[in-house]
Amino acid sequence: MTKTYQIVGIGNALVDVLSHCDDTFLAELGIEKGIMQLIDMERAVALYDRIGPALEISGGSAANTIAGAAQLGGRVAYVGKVTDDQLGRIFAHDLRAQGATYETVMAPAGNGAETGRCIVLVTPDGERTLNTYLGSSEHLEAADIDEAMMADAEWIFLEGYRFDGPGSHAAFARAIAAAKRAGGKVALTLSDPFCIERHRAAFAKMLREDVDLLFANRAEITSMYDTDDFEAALTRAAAEVDIVVGTDSENGATVVSGADRWQVPAIPTEVADATGAGDLFAGAFLWGLTNGHGLESCARMANVAASEVISHIGARPEADLKALFRRHGLL
Amino acid sequence: MTKTYQIVGIGNALVDVLSHCDDTFLAELGIEKGIMQLIDMERAVALYDRIGPALEISGGSAANTIAGAAQLGGRVAYVGKVTDDQLGRIFAHDLRAQGATYETVMAPAGNGAETGRCIVLVTPDGERTLNTYLGSSEHLEAADIDEAMMADAEWIFLEGYRFDGPGSHAAFARAIAAAKRAGGKVALTLSDPFCIERHRAAFAKMLREDVDLLFANRAEITSMYDTDDFEAALTRAAAEVDIVVGTDSENGATVVSGADRWQVPAIPTEVADATGAGDLFAGAFLWGLTNGHGLESCARMANVAASEVISHIGARPEADLKALFRRHGLL
Numbered sequence: 217m218t219k220t221y222q223i224v225g226i227g228n229a230l231v232d233v234l235s236h237c238d239d240t241f242l243a244e245l246g247i248e249k250g251i252m253q254l255i256d257m258e259r260a261v262a263l264y265d266r267i268g269p270a271l272e273i274s275g276g277s278a279a280n281t282i283a284g285a286a287q288l289g290g291r292v293a294y295v296g297k298v299t300d301d302q303l304g305r306i307f308a309h310d311l312r313a314q315g316a317t318y319e320t321v322m323a324p325a326g327n328g329a330e331t332g333r334c335i336v337l338v339t340p341d342g343e344r345t346l347n348t349y350l351g352s353s354e355h356l357e358a359a360d361i362d363e364a365m366m367a368d369a370e371w372i373f374l375e376g377y378r379f380d381g382p383g384s385h386a387a388f389a390r391a392i393a394a395a396k397r398a399g400g401k402v403a404l405t406l407s408d409p410f411c412i413e414r415h416r417a418a419f420a421k422m423l424r425e426d427v428d429l430l431f432a433n434r435a436e437i438t439s440m441y442d443t444d445d446f447e448a449a450l451t452r453a454a455a456e457v458d459i460v461v462g463t464d465s466e467n468g469a470t471v472v473s474g475a476d477r478w479q480v481p482a483i484p485t486e487v488a489d490a491t492g493a494g495d496l497f498a499g500a501f502l503w504g505l506t507n508g509h510g511l512e513s514c515a516r517m518a519n520v521a522a523s524e525v526i527s528h529i530g531a532r533p534e535a536d537l538k539a540l541f542r543r544h545g546l547l
Numbered sequence: 548m549t550k551t552y553q554i555v556g557i558g559n560a561l562v563d564v565l566s567h568c569d570d571t572f573l574a575e576l577g578i579e580k581g582i583m584q585l586i587d588m589e590r591a592v593a594l595y596d597r598i599g600p601a602l603e604i605s606g607g608s609a610a611n612t613i614a615g616a617a618q619l620g621g622r623v624a625y626v627g628k629v630t631d632d633q634l635g636r637i638f639a640h641d642l643r644a645q646g647a648t649y650e651t652v653m654a655p656a657g658n659g660a661e662t663g664r665c666i667v668l669v670t671p672d673g674e675r676t677l678n679t680y681l682g683s684s685e686h687l688e689a690a691d692i693d694e695a696m697m698a699d700a701e702w703i704f705l706e707g708y709r710f711d712g713p714g715s716h717a718a719f720a721r722a723i724a725a726a727k728r729a730g731g732k733v734a735l736t737l738s739d740p741f742c743i744e745r746h747r748a749a750f751a752k753m754l755r756e757d758v759d760l761l762f763a764n765r766a767e768i769t770s771m772y773d774t775d776d777f778e779a780a781l782t783r784a785a786a787e788v789d790i791v792v793g794t795d796s797e798n799g800a801t802v803v804s805g806a807d808r809w810q811v812p813a814i815p816t817e818v819a820d821a822t823g824a825g826d827l828f829a830g831a832f833l834w835g836l837t838n839g840h841g842l843e844s845c846a847r848m849a850n851v852a853a854s855e856v857i858s859h860i861g862a863r864p865e866a867d868l869k870a871l872f873r874r875h876g877l878l
Contacts, residue, residue, distance in 0.1 A: 273602040
């Protein structure tokens with residue numbers, strides 16, 4: 217029986233507040249370049265006061281992944297918590313307008329956290345540095361997981377970032393159990409090296425027991441498997457996980473599945489804003505996989521989608537991704 | 548004595564909700580292309596439900612003008628009303644972060660209109676069609692006008708759009724009186740042909756009695772002076788107003804002052820999003836004027852600034868405008 221959803225993503229529901237700055241500005245504020253740093257509301261307000269004019273655009277790592285798969289025509293849904301405020305309504309609109317199902321109950325406005333946001337500082341080299349106020353997205357818990365939706369998904373896609381927060385582990389456990397009972401599969405992205413440091417044991421357990429497909433970049437997978445050797449880390453991951461997809465920026469992606477290994481080059485692109493590269497990579501890969509494409513083709517599609525999203529400001533696709541896949545002979 | 552402000556702008560404080568669509572979509576929704584249409588909250592919500600994914604970016608015609616002059620290093624302030632909600636705080640941040648003074652008291656959140664927004668629909672030709680929910684910006688009234696600030700301005704810049712709303716005429720009258728008493732000058736933009744239809748008599752009276760500098764495009768000035776002849780309309784306006792600046796899209800701008808007349812060509816530009824062209828034109832022109840540049844140079848700077856803002860999404864400048872002026876030999 218065909219399941220309703222090809223992919224259901226679970227993650228931090230955030231609106232990106234995107235502003236340009238130079239490296240000096242990051243240094244002055246003591247912000248480490250290129251990573252994601254969690255900040256509280258007080259710090260978010262103080263930082264916002266310091267940055268230049270910004271624009272607001274829906275983000276959130278797994279939400280970007282789902283938006284990408286939705287733009288490709290995938291049957292997809294997203295689970296993540298916002299508050300019923302202006303930014304929350306913006307977040308919900310943008311996902312639904314892209315064709316994704318989004319039904320997570322909003323937190324009431326006025327007496328708690330606002331919708332989460334990520335202050336994205338883009339330096340002239342296109343690199344992005346993330347300062348995340350989780351807001352209500354931190355409070356997604358087991359009760360927010362609709363087991364019927366999880367059971368009705370071919371794949372659930374878990375965002376490593378979403379492991380921060382008191383109820384997150386229970387929420388992921390409930391989602392994994394419901395999906396697996398119904399024959400669904402589990403994909404995980406490690407999200408960020410610092411995220412791994414915060415949740416190493418939980419990630420290790422999930423990789424051993426639950427994960428069927430792992431997305432990780434060089435920094436993440438070498439941290440996770442405690443080695444400097446990217447290829448060795450991939451091999452070790454592939455001993456635990458059916459499909460391992462390692463990305464290495466402009467060096468492209470490597471897919472390892474059992475004894476098979478493919479190295480797929482990146483698409484050379486002038487980087488306007490690196491935000492969302494990994495997210496769109498995952499969205500296109502999972503879309504390809506759930507539409508019957510081979511792993512190497514999936515990785516090629518993923519590279520094309522990543523190159524599209526880094527060529528402009530914002531972490532959601534602007535160009536028609538299917539048309540790009542056709543142009544690259546992938547459809 | 549040097550005044551604190553070179554320019555103080557008064558207008559509708561709006562956040563733009565920017566989305567792409569094709570001409571068929573506009574036709575289906577019965578929206579006339581290229582103009583500004585006022586909508587109520589109910590229509591704004593219904594329209595928002597229909598549009599694709601969007602991004603949010605501070606806008607408002609006179610606010611864009613002030614942001615442009617601020618980016619050039621001008622001493623500028625803005626007066627316009629938002630609500631103390633998330634979009635209102637975004638609007639305030641973006642103006643202040645650009646270097647403008649913005650002190651208008653926010654309307655309290657929760658028991659009235661939200662911050663105004665403009666749903667900007669950009670078609671593939673780069674033309675923008677505006678659907679404006681005025682929200683709290685409609686309620687700027689005389690009490691919001693700080694007479695000391697007006698008296699401390701070399702120029703006040705009035706946005707024609709801001710004439711909609713119950714207290715607007717009294718607010719403008721107070722601003723004009725305070726500025727004039729202190730030797731200040733008054734610039735007006737007619738904003739939009741439909742805006743002129745709504746406020747023809749009031750605009751005519753202001754042009755006869757108060758306005759020292761008029762900005763208008765071809766459609767606006769020919770409507771205002773009830774003629775099909777652009778040049779004739781400019782001549783008639785110049786009989787009432789010291790400096791008349793008429794813009795005609797890719798045909799450039801004409802400045803008329805007494806017996807003098809200059810025609811200044813536009814900068815050929817691929818239009819990504821026409822939003823803000825007239826606003827940035829006015830901002831650069833007024834910045835040039837208040838920095839001692841001749842009228843022809845002001846118009847050349849204005850064309851450069853307009854070409855910058857239409858080359859990208861959003862109505863605020865991204866590139867360094869002074870650097871562009873230097874590249875064009877204007878500084």
